[in-house]
Amino acid sequence: MTSVLPARFRTQVVGVALLDDAQHPTAFLAAQRAYPEDLRGLWEFPGGKQEPGESAEEALVRECAEELSVRVELLDEIFGPHAQGWPLSEKAAMRVWTGTTADAPVVGADHLAVRWVPLHDPDTVLALPWIPADVPIVRALLERIAP
Template sequence: MSAPASHDPRTRVTGAAILDNAQSPTRLLVAQRAYPEQLRGLWEFPGGKQDPGEGAQEALVRECSEELGVTVRVLEEVPAPDPEGWPLKGTAVMRVFTAVVTDDRTPVAGEDHLQLRWVDLADPDPILDLDWIPADLPIVGALLKQLGVGNPATVRHGH
C-alpha cells in the first residue's frame, strides 16, 4: 500500500529551451520578461507554473501555446543538480526541457513578454551576455553544455 498523497509545498515551474531544429539546432528562442517590475527587461526561458495534477511536459506544451501561440514537441530535459529541478526563489523549483515548434506558426510575445529573440548558438558569448533572470543563468550554462556549445567554463555569474 502506498502512503496517502500529501500536499506538495513546492511551486513547480516548467521552462522551454525552444530550438530551431531538433537534430542540429543553430538557434535558441529567448524571452524578455514584461512583469513583475523587478524582473521586467530580464531574459528567461518561456514557460510557467504547473497546474495541480499536471506533469511538467504537459504544462510546458500548455504554457507555450498560451504564452507564445505555438505548439511544441518536448525533446530532452536539461539536467538539474537536484532531481526535483532547478531551485528558484523560496520553495519553487523549475524543470527545463528542450523543445521545437511543431506547427507553422511563428512564436509571438504575448502579455508576459516584451519581446522574443532567436539567438545564434554558434557563439555562446551573446547568449551569456544577455541580462538573464539570475535563477536562469545556471540553466543557460547547463543547456549550452548539453548542446555542446562553447566552453562551459565561460559561464558568467549574472550582471
C-alpha cells in the same frame, strides 16, 4: 505522473529551450519578461507554473500555447541539481526541456519580446541580461549543445 514538491520547493515551474532544429540546432528562443517589475526586461526560458493535476510536460505544452501561441514537441529534459529541477527561489524550482516548434512564436502579455539566440557564440548568449536563476540553465544548455 504528477510530482509532489517538498516544502522547500512548493511551486513547480516548467520551461523550454525551443530549438530551431532538433538534430542540428543553431539557435534557441529566449523571452524577455514583462513583469513583475523587478524582472521586467530580463530574459528567460518560456514556460510557467505547473497546475495541480497536470504533468510537467502537460504544463509546458499548455504554457507555450498560452504565452507564445505555439505547439511544442518536447525533446529532452535538461536535468537540474534537484528532483524538481533548478532552484529559482527557496520555494520554487524549474524543470527545463529542449523542444521544437513549427509555429512562429507570438509575443503575448507575459513578454516584451522573443528572440532567437544564436548558439555559436556562448559569450553573446551569456551577455544577455538573464534572470539570475536561469543563468546556470543557460550554461547547461550551452554545454549540452556545444558544437
